Amino acid sequence: MEQLGLNEVRERFLRFFEGKEHLVLPSFSLVPKSDKSLLLINAGMAPLKPYFTGQEVPPKKRVTTCQKCIRTPDIERVGITARHGTFFEMLGNFSFGDYFKEEAISWAWEFITEDLKLPVDKLWVTIYQDDDEAFDIWHDKIGVPAERIVRMGKEDNFWEIGVGPCGPCSEIYFDRGPDKGCGKEDCAIGCDCDRFVEFWNLVFTQFNKDEEGNYTRLSHPNIDTGMGLERIAAIMQGVDSLFEVDTIRKIMEGVSDIARVQYGQNKKTDISLRVITDHIRGTIFMISDGILPSNEGRGYVLRRLLRRAARHGKLLGIDRPFLSQIADIAIRESHKAYPELKEKRDYILKVIEMEEERFDQTIDQGLSILQTFIEDMDKNNIHQLDGERAFRLYDTYGFPLDLTKEILAEHNMDVDESSFKKEMEIQRERARSARHETNYMGTEDNLYDVIDTDISTAFKGYDVLETKSKVINIIKDNELCEKAEKDDNVILLLDKTPFYGESGGQVGDKGIIKGDNGKIVVEDTQKIYGNRIIHKGKVVEGTISTCEEVTAKVDKNLRMAATRNHTCTHLLHKALREVLGNHVEQSGSFVAPDKLRFDFSHFAPLSDEELAKVEKIVNEKILESMDVETIETSFDDAKHMGATALFGEKYGDIVRVVKIDDFSIELCGGTHLKNTAQAGVFKILGESGVAAGIRRIEAITGMNAYMHMVRLDDILKEMTVELKTSTQDLPKRIDMLIGQIKDKQREIDMLRSKLAINSLDDILKHKKEVNGISYIAVKLDEQDMDGLRKMADVLRDKLGSGIVVLASTQGSKVFFVAAATKDVVKQGIHAGNLIREVAKVAGGGGGGRPDMAQAGGKDPSKVDKALEYVEKILATQLA
Structure with a gap:
């Protein structure tokens, strides 16, 4: 058995099937096209769904690919084990109604035994328990001993998703030897230990399952195979995990060098090394396919991977941004197979740098917020942080749970992990419900399924805006019909058209389709599967029938x-x-x-x-x-x-x-x-x-x-008339008026301050006490933040000992200020913490020093209620 590198295994596989008359297609983007069932491509066959379902005609009936994939359901387990990964490459050969079981099995065996030279005595196969046809091929034609062909049930060896095409499958296993096993006498295929590794799955799509659960044979069965590239490379190189495969190991060695730790010496650091290595592989491919970090959808997946990698860097003691440096190694190891990585290198690295910097900022915010939680818990004699708060730190600030636990432990506190997990599950459910439930292979039932897949449209619109065309299909109320009448909303398919179908960011054309007996106003034109262009419109005159000749004319001006x-x-x-x-x-x-x-x-x-x-x-x-x-x-x-x-x-x-x-x-x-x-x-x-x-x-x-x-010129003329000036002098005139307004506003603010100061004695009459501490909590009219601060300073001096809390509103804005004397600060009063809680009542926030603080709010109607809350907060601070 040769020690083949991952890149060589990939190349050998594609060249082998190219020699079997397969078309080698490059990997599709990780972003699914016209498939709402998937957030990201997660299997080799996923981008080929339109060919399997008949929505599109494949470029050839035999296809082979190496498809980049992302799977995230087990993201929390990535790193903990040496098996799990979010990013992987899937090798596959596919037949769309061409060859079937005998060829698929024969070629798989030929590739692994003659090309890769895997030892025959190390190979096992599984088949579906009732698939005698597969058994006969494996045993009689290939020569696999009957004792190494394992029949398994529907759960393991029958592929189906709801109704639609489905079928049995056959898996190929490699026996790594008893020393890799669990040691049990009954250790065999299906055991959870590391001895038997399944590396290639051959799916024989030969049935159609209906709503009643009946299975009928397909007239044109398909072949869909999938072999994990990293898994077969690990077998070829005799290593225990995907992280020890040559190209992946080089990425991990880069992390080790920066962190100054060695893989295999410490269980905890090994987890972090694996997480960073796996996640950086996925992120470079996601960014190269145009995905950017965000808080939803696939952008959220990318952000989560990057932040999880950055967090594990911190756990390794890396105190500087480093992910782009690791990404550069990953690009170097994969760019020959994926040239877009090299072409987009600078862009990929810049996106990673920015996200890592953003994470550094948010994690600092998280630390500050966690410290506030700790202070509140300490004052209230609480020793467990509730799961909702812990999850908010995790979800909003990217603050890892294990870091939260570690910091809390220093204060003899812990986290309510059960409620944290409930919050996590709620988020997962939201993500699941955001994806559409669909039928076979995730394709949606839609009205275009009624169109014959052999029909296509010749687009003539690059050269002409009018054609004589033939009506091929009319769709009304989601069904094919022979004729459409006045006021019907219809979709037309023509044999040729000058109308541009929406694509490449350009909207579809509008215009007229006219026959001898009627006319349609085309309101939109779209491209759909199979090089077809459909015209959406309304019959405004007479009737339009299939097979009749019409004039299709694009609106030239639009x-x-x-x-x-x-x-x-x-x-x-x-x-x-x-x-x-x-x-x-x-x-x-x-x-x-x-x-x-x-x-x-x-x-x-x-x-x-x-x-x-x-x-x-x-x-x-x-x-x-x-x-x-x-x-x-x-x-x-x-x-x-x-x-x-x-x-x-x-x-x-x-x-x-x-x-x-x-x-x-x-x-x-x-x-x-x-x-x-x-x-x-x-x-x-x-x-x-x-x-x-x-x-x-x-x-x-x-x-x-x-x-x-023209509109701007009209506005300019109106302004010059209104302001009694010329166009040339308009900027000077506006500056002068703005200056005058500012001067008047300053005068108004000064007068308000004077009026407020004159009413100090009235304000002091509102003085109250809590636990022996004097306080004033009042609302003033139309004061800005500066005016409130001045008033608070004066009132604090007048009060002598205590705390002053003032509020004011201007339109929809709310201002709060708190000022405390030094003696009450020593007794436990903290103006910053107090004003933060007060502002929350009015939908705002803020803070500051123990003796002076300010905050803002968003709900003026809640100001009185916020001020009533002052007494309760003071009592808590003095408790």
Whole structure:
């Protein structure tokens, strides 16, 4: 048995099946396409679901892949064992109605025994208990002894999810030897010990299960196999876990070097080394597929992995940001198989750096909040932190439970872990319910399933805006029909169309479809599975029937407006790279007739100067009247030309390149101008942040930009008339008026302060006592925070001994101030802690020193109630 590296095993597998006439497809993105059942791709067959269900025609009936996958249900166990991981690569060979059991079994055996040269006497297989066909192939054709073919029940060796296609499976095991086992006499296949390792699962999809539980044979059965790359590499290298496989071990060694610890010497540090190693592998692939850290969905998964890795770095004693350094090693080990990692290296590392810095900030906040909890518990003689608070620290601030427990233990306290786990389960349930329940393989039942998969639409809209077309299908009320009548809402499928179907960020065309007997107003056009374009609209005249010839005509003005915006997104992309740097990558876009929206990677808001430079470059390129050329070529040739591809996009063998002179060249299937001058003018409306490391620019072009400038000019004229000045002098006039308003406001504030100070004696009459401590808690009218502080200082002096709490409102804002004399501070009064609790009643927060503090609130209606709470808080502080 050869000692093969992980990268070599992957290459050998793909080349082997390529030799068996399989099409080698690159790994699909971790972000599922049109599959709401999955948050992330978690199996080799998952991206191929449309081919298995018949929604799409596969590029070939035989396919092989190495698919990157993420699984997170057991994330808490990652690191604790040497088996569990969130990221893995799945090797697979697939047949869509072509070959079946005999070929699948024969080729699997040929690969592992002749190519990988695994010892035959170490191999075992399992089959479904009733699958005599599989037994005969394994025993009679392959020659596996009957005693090494284990029949297992439906739970282990029959693949099905609800109703739909399903079938038996056969698994291949490797016997690592008795020394790796549990030592029990009955140790065999199925034992939980480490002796028998299942590494390849062959699924024979040969039945269809109906609602009544009946199984009928499929006329075209499928093959779906999956072999864990890390698992087979561990077998080839004779190591005990995936973390000791060559490429993965190098990542872990990088962590060890930084932390100055050795793997295998300490159980606790081993856990942290495994967590960091696994999580960093997953994060580099997630970011390369366009996922960014966030608080929901797959972005939350990424954030959780990164923060869990960063936290384990701290447990190892690493006191500086280090994850990007480890990520660089992971990229180096995998970029030959996944070139996008090298292409996006700088971007990936920057995202990781930013998230690790953000975690450092939030964990410090967590420490501060935990300290407050400890102080409250100590004063109230409580020794256990409730699970809700512990979970809030974990969920909001990324504060790990074990660190919370460790800090609490120093104060002879602990955590209510049972209620913490309940909160964790509630969150998991929310995540589960957010995903859609679906049928076979996660595909949704939808009205497009009624369309014959052999039908496709020829798109003619790059060259013409009107075609003579034939109506292939009419869908009304989710069903196929022969005819549609006036006022019917319908979906039409034509044999050819000039209408652009929504894709690549560009919205679908609108227009008219007209026949001899009727007319449809098309309100939207969309692309669906199988290279089909559907037209959504309403019959406004007469009737439309299947098989009749119609005229399909796009609304020229709307198409042209959208086209201007689309071409300008390309100019904008290049301009941003020139002004900000080559790290800028498009991460999303929206192109409609009225505006464009462009999302891109950048790590800070753009300054006014940067925005002005970008806008100027785009307009310069418009005025240079640059030719816009579209070229159809192979993907590899397009890359050699320097064409930019988008995050997460999958491109076919033939791609469309949009080249704007020598300025911009991108892969794009959208509609574009012939010359940049057709855009007219480009105007940026705004720039904002939409996610960590992602900025957004909104802009307009053509007549929309012109009308925008007309509206601004009208506003300017109104202002000059209203303010009785000229356009040139308008800024000076506004500055003067603002200055006058500020002066008047200062006068008003001074008068209010004087009036308030004159009423000090009245305020002092509100003095009360609690446990011998004097206090005043009153509400003043229309005072800002500065005015309240001055009043509190004066009242504190007048009071002599005690604490003053003042509140005021201005509109929807609430202000609180507390000031305590030194003697009552010594007795346990803390103005900062008091004002924080007071402000909570009014929906706010704050704090400060023991002798002076301030806070804000959001609910003016709760101010009186908040002030009533002062007595109770003081009593608690003095207890």
